[in-house]
Amino acid sequence: MDRELILAALTCLLCGPALVVAGAVRLAAPRDRAADDRERRAWHRLWLPLVPAALVLAFLLGWAAQEPEQAEAGGAVLFGIAALFGGVVIRAIVRAARAARGPRRPPVAMTTGLWRPRVVVAPELAARLDPRALAAAIAHEAAHARHRDPLRMWLAQLATDLQWPARAARARFADWRHALELARDAEACAHVHASDLAAALIAAAQLARGE
Numbered sequence: 001m002d003r004e005l006i007l008a009a010l011t012c013l014l015c016g017p018a019l020v021v022a023g024a025v026r027l028a029a030p031r032d033r034a035a036d037d038r039e040r041r042a043w044h045r046l047w048l049p050l051v052p053a054a055l056v057l058a059f060l061l062g063w064a065a066q067e068p069e070q071a072e073a074g075g076a077v078l079f080g081i082a083a084l085f086g087g088v089v090i091r092a093i094v095r096a097a098r099a100a101r102g103p104r105r106p107p108v109a110m111t112t113g114l115w116r117p118r119v120v121v122a123p124e125l126a127a128r129l130d131p132r133a134l135a136a137a138i139a140h141e142a143a144h145a146r147h148r149d150p151l152r153m154w155l156a157q158l159a160t161d162l163q164w165p166a167r168a169a170r171a172r173f174a175d176w177r178h179a180l181e182l183a184r185d186a187e188a189c190a191h192v193h194a195s196d197l198a199a200a201l202i203a204a205a206q207l208a209r210g211e
Contacts, residue, residue, distance in 0.1 A: 014060065015053040016086075019049070019050065019052075019085075019162055020085075020166065022048075022051070022052045023166035023169040024166045024168055025049065026168045027168070035183040035186040036186065039176070039180050039183035042176040042180075043152070043176055045175070045176070046176055047159060050159060088164055089162065091161065092158055092161035092164070096154065096157070096161070099157055107122075107204075108121070108122040108125040109137050109141055109200075111145045114150050117148055119138055119141040119145055124207055125203060129200055132192070132193065133197075133200040135192055136196040137197070137200035137201075139188040139191050140184055140200070143184040143187040144184055149184070156176060
């Protein structure tokens, strides 16, 4: 049997359970007072469960480099079990491809673009805001662009999907999204008034609800 096929099967067979077990572990949410520190720690929590799978993958790559082109393996049984975890990987890839195309219904204010992020504000929202509130909304989205948050969000969603169906993984993703928004609010408030940003957020929420 080809070494590459065995490597692919073993990767799914061994890395899959490692992701499931590590992803199910509940990690305490960060409680840092500083918003940027809390966001940074929440970001690290997203990736910590992937470390065991990465170590297993490194071991398998080392094994593959030592093995001959043809190697013995369990055949159909090996690939049958590996297919269960391979389905999770395929699901994650499909969801990542859909997310890369952007949302079907763009938000009223957003930062878009994985490689070259740019700020987009809907004309309807701009018409509702006074100049200071509009500047606050743009400052918030500009903070997302500076940190390349669309790309980070795409990677975070991919890492979470690879741990499907672990609820703890989804909880870590939600915690990070919340911490991310707080951190970008804090960064924007270094240049604009908090009341103007609050007014922009309220107007955006109302417009999104169709009010």
